[in-house]
Amino acid sequence: MRRVVVTGLGTVSPCGLDVEQTWESVLCGRSGIGPITRFDASSWAVRIAGEVRGFDPAAHMHRRLVKRLDPYAQYAVVAATEAVVDAGFGVDEDLGDRAGVYVGSGIGGIGEIASCAQDFPESGPKGLTPFFIPRSLTNLATGHIAMRHGARGPSLCISTACATGNHSIGEAMRVIRSGDADVIIAGGSEGAVVPLAVAGFMVMRALSQRNDTPATASRPFDVDRDGFVLSEGAGILVLEEYEHAKARGARIYCEVMGYGLTNDAHHMTAPPPGHAGAVRCMNQALKSAGINGDAIEYVNAHGTSTPANDAAETTAIKSVFGEHARKLMVSSTKSVTGHLLGAAGGLESVLTAKALFHGVVPATVTLEQPDPECDLDYVPKTAREVPIRAAMNNSFGFGGTNASLVFGRV
Numbered sequence: 001m002r003r004v005v006v007t008g009l010g011t012v013s014p015c016g017l018d019v020e021q022t023w024e025s026v027l028c029g030r031s032g033i034g035p036i037t038r039f040d041a042s043s044w045a046v047r048i049a050g051e052v053r054g055f056d057p058a059a060h061m062h063r064r065l066v067k068r069l070d071p072y073a074q075y076a077v078v079a080a081t082e083a084v085v086d087a088g089f090g091v092d093e094d095l096g097d098r099a100g101v102y103v104g105s106g107i108g109g110i111g112e113i114a115s116c117a118q119d120f121p122e123s124g125p126k127g128l129t130p131f132f133i134p135r136s137l138t139n140l141a142t143g144h145i146a147m148r149h150g151a152r153g154p155s156l157c158i159s160t161a162c163a164t165g166n167h168s169i170g171e172a173m174r175v176i177r178s179g180d181a182d183v184i185i186a187g188g189s190e191g192a193v194v195p196l197a198v199a200g201f202m203v204m205r206a207l208s209q210r211n212d213t214p215a216t217a218s219r220p221f222d223v224d225r226d227g228f229v230l231s232e233g234a235g236i237l238v239l240e241e242y243e244h245a246k247a248r249g250a251r252i253y254c255e256v257m258g259y260g261l262t263n264d265a266h267h268m269t270a271p272p273p274g275h276a277g278a279v280r281c282m283n284q285a286l287k288s289a290g291i292n293g294d295a296i297e298y299v300n301a302h303g304t305s306t307p308a309n310d311a312a313e314t315t316a317i318k319s320v321f322g323e324h325a326r327k328l329m330v331s332s333t334k335s336v337t338g339h340l341l342g343a344a345g346g347l348e349s350v351l352t353a354k355a356l357f358h359g360v361v362p363a364t365v366t367l368e369q370p371d372p373e374c375d376l377d378y379v380p381k382t383a384r385e386v387p388i389r390a391a392m393n394n395s396f397g398f399g400g401t402n403a404s405l406v407f408g409r410v
Contacts, residue, residue, distance in 0.1 A: 002177050002178075003242035004240070004255065004256045005240055005241075005242050006252070007238050007239075007251065008238030010084075013337055014053070015031075016032075019086070019354070026351060026383075032051075033218060041198065045202060046201075049230050049338070050232065051193050052075065068131050070108070070191055072232075073109070073141035073191075078234070081148065083185060083236045088248065088251070098183065099184070100175065103157065103188065103189060104159050104167065104168045105189050107192055110194060110197050111192075158171065161401060162304075162398065163345060163403040165345025166346075166393060167345070170403055174259065187343070188234065190234070206227055207227045208226050220378070221310045222367050222371065225371070229338035234346060234347070235347030235348065254356040254407045254408060258406035260282060260286075260404045263400045268398055271309065271313075274315055281404045282317070284404070285392065285404035295390050297329065297391065298331075298352075300332075303330075303364070309396065315373075329384065329386075330379070345393065356409050359386060359387040361379055364381075365381060392407075393407065
């Protein structure tokens with residue numbers, strides 16, 4: 001079987017505008033969450049988010065292209081370019097027919113859709129920008145990345161809510177394993193810190209209302225957690241066939257060893273008792289990797305900071321790993337990044353790859369008092385320097401969709 005490795009990483013996040021800034025912030029516990037500045041939310045029940053701050057798309061692309069891309073696509077293009085360069089390819093290198101792009105988004109150009117829909121009743125078609133459709137479509141980020149890097153092979157845009165990033169990476173692994181490609185740029189991107197999206201999650205009562213303490217509002221596994229914090233950004237990896245990477249002398253972060261995906265078939269937003277879908281998903285990922293559960297040392301949890309998810313994920317982890325669950329390190333990097341929706345799995349896969357490469361496990365920074373139902377080692381407060389050989393990354397999304405990845409040191 002063809003092996004798949006990670007040779008490049010790229011991010012744009014609330015914690016930093018590139019991988020190193022984001023990694024440093026995550027390790028030192030510097031939160032990317034703060035008051036919303038994009039629009040006036042002063043009268044709202046939720047007034048905080050994980051905004052990407054200081055991002056200038058014109059520093060990375062021509063101004064004419066900036067006008068054609070919604071922020072979610074801008075983040076994706078910039079993060080993908082960082083990953084491609086990090087992998088040792090040139091910015092203008094033609095990656096060719098055996099390179100592809102698997103980059104998805106949960107809700108794509110929702111800001112563009114909301115803005116144009118607001119003005120349309122009064123202005124009609126004459127007032128509609130010709131860039132409306134190109135800025136709105138969820139797969140346009142994939143297309144722009146492919147054009148920029150000459151990636152003419154398999155291309156796919158997956159949209160599975162908060163599992164999007166993990167599904168994109170997992171399916172990219174599959175297409176390389178199958179022999180249909182040698183290199184895939186994979187991950188997720190989201191630009192959803194806009195009024196309509198924030199309000200939508202707010203009225204669902206899904207978001208934290210800790211407006212006075214934004215840096216500690218995302219509290220995965222804590223007894224006082226009250227919802228997730230909506231964030232934005234992108235997490236992109238370059239996946240490459242192992243022999244292909246070796247032949248060109250590429251630096252390898254880790255191997256993508258396994259992938260599982262299931263559906264709860266239970267409820268649109270709530271996990272089932274025992275989170276049976278997540279249990280099957282994690283077991284599938286282990287089987288795909290060809291390893292037993294006791295080989296996993298770290299789990300980058302979905303850990304959204306919602307009451308239902310964190311308890312259910314804990315139960316699922318204990319079901320999958322049995323007694324070994326007590327030896328696992330389990331953390332949620334959403335404690336500092338917030339929840340990037342469709343980009344979460346991409347960003348958290350980048351962080352998991354860094355954890356394996358550097359031998360440092362990120363902390364659940366904001367964990368003060370664990371919920372009695374959440375009784376594992378969540379690496380509270382401070383990152384741990386400890387060599388790890390294999391790790392799992394979980395992502396679970398609305399619609400009951402689940403995706404787990406297994407990464408290992410090479």
